[in-house]
Amino acid sequence: MEQQDRIMDGDLQTLGLQSILKMLALSGKTGTLFVHSGPETLSISLRKGQIVALREEGVPQPDLLVMLCLVNKLDPQRAQMVREHAGGNTQVALAMLVERNWMSAAEMQRRLEFAVTQSISHALRWVNGRFAFHRQLVPMENRMQALDIDSTLLEALRQADEWEEMGETHLTRTTVARWLPEIHNDVRSLGLGQEFIEALCLSNGEIPLQAMALVLMTPEARVARIMTRLLELRLIEIVDTALENEVQQDLSNLIIKCQTTLTRKQQSSNPAQHLLGLITVLSDCINGLLAHHSRYAKSLRGRGQIPYPDVVRYLERRFSSQFQLLAQQYPILETIEF
Known part of the structure; x- marks a missing residue:
């Protein structure tokens, strides 16, 4: 980004992400907001004060196609076909699923909205870091309808509050779980709900809690509670x-x-x-x-x-x-x- 394109920048301790986004929404700004904290960077593209795209860097990006297969929402052969053409781009993959009628356009929009909300909810808890807003839009793959900042912030704050309500817990958004190999009984006999069954299917020793929440479109704190219950039932173990x-x-x-x-x-x-x-x-x-x-x-x-x-x-x-x-x-x- 060119220096002359930068409209404002500062420290997150001085001005938090919530205040920054509200200010940009009220003034109807168009451009890209960069937020940095440690190794993580959040890039949010705005058009006339609305969110049109978001990109996370510095954290591993989950393979949505693999996770959809694990919860029986996508056939592995179809997933492989989409993967070969999408080149690892989640938005392109979702668009291809819609084009082939393997996913509805409404579900794609919900998934994209949830991903944006989840990322912002995580970034709202950043204390140390810096931000910068540039009037130039960074090219990003965009298949999402524009999001209202106030509504997105409201849901992001609710998800962040749920984490706070969890109190002390050893589970984090990077926690990885694995189905215990000693389990041989039919888990359906335990009377578990659909969310619990799907979380169990995703516990393959590779998928972090944050990615589970993404594919289930369930707040991370809720997934943490599900994992806690599965741990109590000795159905999973936490991978060190x-x-x-x-x-x-x-x-x-x-x-x-x-x-x-x-x-x-x-x-x-x-x-x-x-x-x-x-x-x-x-x-x-x-x-x-x-x-x-x-x-x-x-x-x-x-x-x-x-x-x-x-x-x-x-x-x-x-x-x-x-x-x-x-x-x-x-x-x-x-x-x-x-």
């Missing part, structure tokens, strides 16, 4: 993404280490040394997996690190007879430490 990444990285490191050792050992042309190298790699891999399990197994998590002597004693009791038998059959094993 940091821990999951750590687990994956630990396994990757072990694989790389064993592959490197295997490559080095394969260079020997002596069959006996080659076998010895394979045994070394195998034992390193097994020991690495045992160490990994002792750190990350769900049943052991939170109980502290298993003392190494306890691990050794257990392995000796469990496998000593097998090791002795193998050592008798294959003398080369005497050179290996397990």
Whole structure:
């Protein structure tokens, strides 16, 4: 944006988003409002004081087509067809669904309105950040009818208030849930409502609470209450993404280490040394997996690190007879430490 196109800017602590939008609506402004807070940026396009488009940056954008499939509102084959042509653009995807009569125009408008309201509701809670309004409209894909700012703000504030009414909760809009694999009963026998069933279908370990709310067109606080109930029923668990990444990285490191050792050992042309190298790699891999399990197994998590002597004693009791038998059959094993 050119400096001369900027009409006003400032700090969110001085002038909040609600006041900024009301002021722009009253003066019937046309242009683009940029709101920044941390890594997140909200771009709102206005025409004559009404919202005509909105774009979020700095946060992962959910795949609406995948989520519609999970709640049985769209066939996977149709979703793939739309995805190939939409190129990841949600508004284009929705427009294609309407063109093929797979979604009504009214539902598309409701979904676009909800997405705008949800984004503004989140941004209303930003305390630190800056804003700037430019008279130039930023090109954005726009399939939505213009929204009245007062009505949109009213609904956004209501959704923000619902979060406040939740009080202290460990759930946030980025919380990800996963259906517990131990559940085998028909969940319909639990007497759950449609919202609960759909939230359960979306609990695939990848979709955050904010995205669930988007596809269900249900306020985030309401989805948080649904997830709380599903947690109480032990139908879902909260995914610790940091821990999951750590687990994956630990396994990757072990694989790389064993592959490197295997490559080095394969260079020997002596069959006996080659076998010895394979045994070394195998034992390193097994020991690495045992160490990994002792750190990350769900049943052991939170109980502290298993003392190494306890691990050794257990392995000796469990496998000593097998090791002795193998050592008798294959003398080369005497050179290996397990």
